């Protein structure tokens with residue numbers, strides 16, 4: 264018995280630690296204990312940040328810009344007089360297709376996409392690499408492009424928010440910004456609250472063959488840090504800005520990215536026309552971390568039939584949870600709030616009021632006629648309040664949550680432990696919410712371990728109350 268209690272406390276503590284680390288965005292709604300008993304509490308939620316390169320489509324333009332068709336020789340990067348390398352698309356060992364930019368990197372030698380060489384010099388060697396998700400995504404970490412050859416002397420990173428119809432520059436990269444783009448060179452470190460959305464040209468990433476200088480970066484985290492501090496310790500400040508500034512939200516949101524390679528590395532002030540086989544682009548790795556944009560109405564994003572889509576909660580629907588479900592248009596759709604309750608709100612969609620009901624509403628108090636629809640009249644700011652949560656408990660319980668009755672059994676169990684140690688009164692409300700989540704996990708664990716009912720009864724039944732509940736469940 265004591266061992267069981269110790270194990271449960273350990274599980275509880277581990278769960279609490281995990282929940283506190285992840286914050287509240289990994290659950291959309293949860294059951295919590297209040298003076299009125301178990302109720303639903305709604306929260307803004309978002310999918311986990313993941314490696315987004317596994318979900319993209321890549322397009323190289325012009326289409327014949329990948330080397331190897333027909334096979335062609337190229338020179339070694341560091342030594343222009345070693346030109347016995349060959350790119351051959353028909354031979355696996357010698358081919359350099361685009362997918363090698365996104366495979367697992369870490370092996371030696373690395374795998375990479377490679378372009379044709381600059382054999383048509385002085386015509387420019389310009390190649391676009393377009394990365395498409397067919398879904399709005401929010402970038403959460405720096406974009407890092409690792410070049411196997413020298414980094415290009417001129418490059419633009421562009422973004423699209425409308426599936427590639429229109430494009431805007433994200434950042435310019437050049438060995439000489441004034442010469443290449445007529446822009447003053449800047450660094451992300453020069454940006455401030457007022458200029459965070461400025462598009463800059465940087466010279467930080469455009470020269471050098473050294474092993475440690477292969478990467479071109481687009482600094483998402485440094486931009487976050489302008490609001491959240493150098494170690495991103497004040498994320499509340501960033502979230503507050505994101506809540507109120509649509510332009511800032513949009514800045515980190517894309518449907519497509521385009522890498523415009525405008526001039527390969529030459530390593531000198533002039534191009535050696537006798538050795539054009541030494542000029543080309545080669546990229547070994549592209550890192551892009553982000554999450555599906557679900558407007559803070561989903562914590563899961565599915566990839567089905569090569570298409571990303573949010574698994575919408577809060578009675579919302581659409582690929583981005585961008586509208587209310589058919590019968591839940593009692594008030595205008597809004598995205599959830601990044602701010603936590605009570606400053607923010609999940610902005611759940613509430614049930615529509617049929618026109619006949621609206622007519623009756625004018626004549627009679629709503630609660631007297633249609634008590635279940637009364638919540639449609641509650642102002643949006645109260646959506647996540649406990650009372651609102653209780654009224655919304657008519658919604659379907661999602662698969663990921665505990666079955667209510669089992670939850671009750673275990674909550675009783677946990678509560679009796681609280682009382683035993685006079686522990687409950689020392690805990691702030693936030694921790695009680697987290698503990699409720701821990702209870703869910705214990706339920707799942709006990710299900711997983713297939714604890715038989717006799718064992719469950721023996722362990723959980725402190726004062727006879729649990730037996731009554733189990734009996735009522737026909738267990």
Ligand SMILES: [Ca+2]
Pocket residue numbers: 363364365366367368373374375547548
């Ligand atoms: Ca690779």
